[in-house]
Amino acid sequence: MTDHIRVRFAPSPTGSLHIGGARLVMYNVLFAHGQAKREGRDGKFVLRIEDTDRKRLIEGSAENLMEGLRWLGLKWDEGPDIGGPYAPYVQSERKHRYGEIAEQLVSEGKAYRCFCTPERLQEVREQQQREKLPPGYDRHCRNLSAEDVQAKLDAGEPYVIRFAMPLEGETIVPDLLRGDIVYQNDKIDDLVILKSDGFPTYHLAVVVDDHEMDITHVTRGPEWIPTAPLHVQLYKALGWEMPIFAHMPLILNPNGGKLSKRHGGVSLNDFREAGYLPEALLNYFALLGWSLDGKTEIYSMDDLLQHFTLEKVSPSPSTFDRAKLDWLNAQWINHHLTTEDLALRVMPWLIEAGMIAAAPVDTNHPQYATVVGLSGLLKDRIHFLTEAPDLMSYFLIDDLPDYDTDLLVPKKMEAADVLKVLDAAAELLPRLDLDSHEQTEAAFRALAEQLEMKPGQVFMPIRVAATGRAQSPGLFETLAAVGKERLIARIDLARTKLR
C-alpha cells in the first residue's frame, strides 16, 4: 500500500460538465481529501484536461467546467489553472511525450505501424458483419516486413501506431469495486494508440499521463472497463507499476440507458440554473451509489469527508431520481441553511427579477436585512431558489399585479360579508402595531367574534387583499412584512374591487 494517494479527473473539453462527471469529481475529492487523510496518507486530487481529440474541442468548455466545480465547492490541488509539480496539465501540451513512447514501443516490437486506410478498415468491418464474425482489426499490418514498412514510409503513406496485444493468455484487470475481471487476450483488438495526426488516443494518453503524474488510483466511468486490459498491457509493456483501477457506476435515466439530455437537465449548469443548491447536489450524488448505514440521508461535505470510502461505492448502476433530489434540495433550504445564508443565495435571483437593487450581493446590500426577514418567513415554503422571486414578490413590490376578485370571497361566504370584514379591517388597521403579531392576531380574532364569523373567514379575505393570493406565510407575520402603508392601500384596493 502506498503512503500517498493521487487521483485525477481528466475530462475532455467537449461540452458542459455532465453530472456524472461532477459526481466522479466528488468521489475523487472525498477519497483524496477524506479517506486518504483519515488513513494517514497524503491525498491529492488533480485536474487534467484531455484535449487530444482536436475535432471535438469546444472553446471555453474547460473554463466552464472548472467554474462548475468551483460552484460545487470541489477543489483540486493541481490543475491547468493553478499548475503544480507535474505540469503541464493539458494533454495537447504533452504531445511530444506520447510520440516518443509510441516509437519506443514500436522499436521494441510491442507496437507497430499500421498503414491501413479508413476505407479498408470499413470494408473489413462490413465483411465481418456479413459473416457474423466478431468485429475488430484483422492485424493486417502487424506482420509487415521491415522493407515493406520502410517502402511505405518513404512513399509518405500516413500511418497510425497500434499496440500489439499478446495473442494468447489472459489479462487480469483488478477492479477495486468488482474484484478481478479476466479477459482472454485473443479476444482483444490491436487498438490504435497514436493517431495519424500524431496525437495519442485516450488509451496511450491516460497511461502515460497517469504514470508520469504518479496517479495511484484510476477512477473513471464504467465505459472504460472493456478497454482496461489494453491499459494493463500497456503498463506491462512499458515496465511501469500499475495503478489501482476503480470503475465507478453509471447513472441511468428513468427509462434505463445512459442519462441523457432527453430527460431534463444533465449538465451541472442546468441544475444551477434551476435553483438547486450545491449542498443538495453533493448530498444526492453521495446517496446515489453509496451509503453510510442505509439510514442517514442528509450529508454535508464535511460529513462525507469523515465517512466516505471508495470501496463502499456500489458497482451497479443507479437511476437518477429527480424527485429525491428535489426533496433533498428542499430539506437543505428548509432545515439546514441559516436564514442569512438563504438570503444571500436568493438575492441574485431577486436582482435578476428586478425586485431589489442591483448592488453587490453581500451583507452590505441595502435590502439585505429585508431579504433575511423574508427568508425567515419563506424558508419552509421554498424548494428551489428560482421560486424566491415569485414567493417574495408581494413583499418587495408596491403595486400588486391584478388578481381575480373571486379570490377575495372564500367558499360559503358572500361578497357583502367580505366587504364588511375589509371595511372593519381598514378601520382597525391604523391603530395596530403590526410588529406585535400577538396584538394583531388578538385584534382580528376579536373582530371575527364581533362579526359573528369564524377566524378563518376573517383571515382569508385579509390575506388575499394583502398579498393578492390565497397562500402566504402566517398571516400576521405577512402583514407586518408587507408594512402598514402598503397594507392600507391594498385593502382599499380590495374594497373597490368588491364594490
Place this chain on the structure above:
RNA sequence: GCCCCGUUAGUCUAGCGGCCCAGGACGUCACCCUUUCAAGGUGAAGAUCACCGGUUCGAAUCCGGUACGGGGUACCA
C-alpha cells in the same frame, strides 16, 4: 453477433450464512397539527431478495446456469 459489468418494493439503498417471512429514505395514500400554503408528526399500501438448480442443519447472503437490464465493440473520450 462477440466481450464485459450488473440484478433487494416504482426509485435510491441496508444487509456480507442463523438477529431478516428483509430495515431506512424518496414517491404514493390516509390521518393529525392548522388562519391558507408549506414544513412537521403518525400510520398504511408496496419485495415469493430476477429465475432455476446446487452447497449447507440453515442462503437475500456462497457456487453454477438461465433470463433480463446496461456498457463496450472508432485514427471519440
